[in-house]
Amino acid sequence: MNKPAFDVQATNAASRKAAPRKLSLKERYNLMTGDLGWETTYQPMDKVFPYDQFEGIKIHNWEGWQDPFRLTMDAYWKFQGEKERKLYAIIDAFQQNNAQFNVTDARYINALKLFFQGVSPLEYAASRGYALAGRNLRGVGARVACQMQAIDELRHAQTQIHTISHYNKFFSGLHENSYMFDRLWYLSVPKSFFEDAMSAGPFEFVTAISFGFEYVLTNLLFMPFMSGAAFNGDMATVTFGFSAQSDESRHMTLGLEIVKFLLEQDPDNLPIVQHWIDKWFWRGYRLLALVAMMMDYMLPKRVMSWSEAWEIYFEKNGGALFEDLARYGIRLPKYHEVASKEKGHLSHQTWATFYNYTHATAMHTWIPEPHEMDWLSAKYPDTFDKYYRPRFEYWDSLAKQDKRWFNPGLPMLCQTCQIPMLFTDVGSDPTRVVSRESVYRGTKYHFCSDGCKDVFDYEPEKYVQAYLPVNQIFQGNCGGSSLSDVVNWCHVEPADSGDFAQSEDRANWNRWTHADAGSEA
Ligand code: FE
Numbered sequence: 452m453n454k455p456a457f458d459v460q461a462t463n464a465a466s467r468k469a470a471p472r473k474l475s476l477k478e479r480y481n482l483m484t485g486d487l488g489w490e491t492t493y494q495p496m497d498k499v500f501p502y503d504q505f506e507g508i509k510i511h512n513w514e515g516w517q518d519p520f521r522l523t524m525d526a527y528w529k530f531q532g533e534k535e536r537k538l539y540a541i542i543d544a545f546q547q548n549n550a551q552f553n554v555t556d557a558r559y560i561n562a563l564k565l566f567f568q569g570v571s572p573l574e575y576a577a578s579r580g581y582a583l584a585g586r587n588l589r590g591v592g593a594r595v596a597c598q599m600q601a602i603d604e605l606r607h608a609q610t611q612i613h614t615i616s617h618y619n620k621f622f623s624g625l626h627e628n629s630y631m632f633d634r635l636w637y638l639s640v641p642k643s644f645f646e647d648a649m650s651a652g653p654f655e656f657v658t659a660i661s662f663g664f665e666y667v668l669t670n671l672l673f674m675p676f677m678s679g680a681a682f683n684g685d686m687a688t689v690t691f692g693f694s695a696q697s698d699e700s701r702h703m704t705l706g707l708e709i710v711k712f713l714l715e716q717d718p719d720n721l722p723i724v725q726h727w728i729d730k731w732f733w734r735g736y737r738l739l740a741l742v743a744m745m746m747d748y749m750l751p752k753r754v755m756s757w758s759e760a761w762e763i764y765f766e767k768n769g770g771a772l773f774e775d776l777a778r779y780g781i782r783l784p785k786y787h788e789v790a791s792k793e794k795g796h797l798s799h800q801t802w803a804t805f806y807n808y809t810h811a812t813a814m815h816t817w818i819p820e821p822h823e824m825d826w827l828s829a830k831y832p833d834t835f836d837k838y839y840r841p842r843f844e845y846w847d848s849l850a851k852q853d854k855r856w857f858n859p860g861l862p863m864l865c866q867t868c869q870i871p872m873l874f875t876d877v878g879s880d881p882t883r884v885v886s887r888e889s890v891y892r893g894t895k896y897h898f899c900s901d902g903c904k905d906v907f908d909y910e911p912e913k914y915v916q917a918y919l920p921v922n923q924i925f926q927g928n929c930g931g932s933s934l935s936d937v938v939n940w941c942h943v944e945p946a947d948s949g950d951f952a953q954s955e956d957r958a959n960w961n962r963w964t965h966a967d968a969g970s971e972a
């Protein structure tokens with residue numbers, strides 16, 4: 452047998468004399484993945500891998516798991532090391548040139564806050580989740596793929612923390628994202644999404660995150676933030692975005708391969724996988740409500756509207772994907788038509804809710820400028836002027852009389868997605884809030900939609916345990932009974948919240964960029 456290429460490093464005379472034949476990529480990959488696994492003998496395989504069967508997924512042949520990139524570990528470290536060097540060189544230059552002052556205006560930073568508070572911790576959660584899934588899948592190809600993704604995601608969390616730490620020196624709301632992620636009400640939306648996936652079985656986890664999240668929805672999550680950063684002069688964020696993008700394309704490809712692998716292994720897997728696609732589409736879509744408002748309201752220079760993004764990335768591209776999957780028996784996710792109907796309303800309703808509760812967030816909100824309202828009217832001709840503009844104009848008039856509206860109550864949360872019950876019945880009456888209920892063991896639970904109710908009804912024992920921030924506040928578990936008790940407990944400082952007009956961010960920005968020339972001594 453030829454000596455494998457990776458032994459060539461050994462400095463023995465024999466190998467120096469006759470250089471062995473270079474292995475093909477495929478051979479190297481097989482040696483560096485499939486050959487690394489073994490059948491256990493001291494303990495039965497079922498005891499070593501106790502979690503890859505209870506979901507009902509049947510795998511007959513793990514060899515069918517194909518990594519389309521055939522990436523070996525040595526090549527992986529080399530590529531990633533190169534990317535790190537480039538990224539950190541650019542971040543250095545960014546900091547030395549005080550390039551944080553090149554963003555459009557200080558309102559933009561709030562999009563970055565939302566990303567750092569709500570998305571960066573998901574990168575870390577993904578790292579933990581893939582490490583866990585890799586441990587629990589018995590196929591070696593799948594384990595190597597999970598290992599690489601676990602490392603990728605850890606790198607994403609770290610590069611984001613390193614990049615954004617520079618903004619933390621100048622702006623509010625960026626100082627304690629790990630406490631905020633665990634405690635702030637709106638961040639329980641992304642947190643519970645990922646914890647739901649991590650506490651499922653390993654096949655559901657990879658279907659949820661690799662397929663549902665990375666493949667179907669990533670263009671609607673990651674891309675709007677990165678193109679938003681590019682449009683608004685935030686080159687630091689664009690750079691970590693680019694650095695993560697080549698990992699991202701690997702993750703997306705993997706997501707599709709996983710679903711095809713499961714469907715090719717056994718016909719009994721089809722209904723299980725379809726159920727997961729339905730569930731994770733809906734959970735992912737609800738999470739995107741935060742992105743919708745970011746796109747339409749938080750970017751001083753807008754890339755495209757949420758409605759346009761939904762049409763391109765879900766209705767068109769997603770439609771083609773599901774046409775392709777039809778030969779496996781997979782259909783479009785349940786309630787996709789509801790999501791499409793909501794596209795004219797989603798961002799306005801979400802932003803209005805954040806506007807109501809800005810005193811309990813670690814970011815600022817504001818009423819759109821007149822030219823921004825006109826942009827919204829043009830992008831949403833059927834909905835904005837009719838349902839939302841009057842509301843914003845009314846709030847604007849209150850603010851001008853020094854009576855800026857903050858909602859003093861606490862909203863009811865959906866038991867599944869944990870978003871306040873803010874979504875309306877856009878089909879028949881867009882002014883009426885949708886409210887669904889289920890009774891489980893004598894207790895009533897509330898949902899924002901049929902999609903969320905379905906998820907609960909399928910596994911009630913799981914979702915009755917959900918940590919709902921509002922319910923926890925009422926039970927006295929969040930630092931005390933006053934607003935300041937609760938926000939202190941969340942590590943939110945006074946400068947982090949409130950209307951942008953009164954914020955330190957705005958005052959500082961104007962001072963630094965001389966936009967308020969004359970107002971400062
Ligand atoms: Fe990532």
Ligand code: ZN
Pocket residue numbers: 737865866867868869870898899900903
């Ligand atoms: Zn919900």
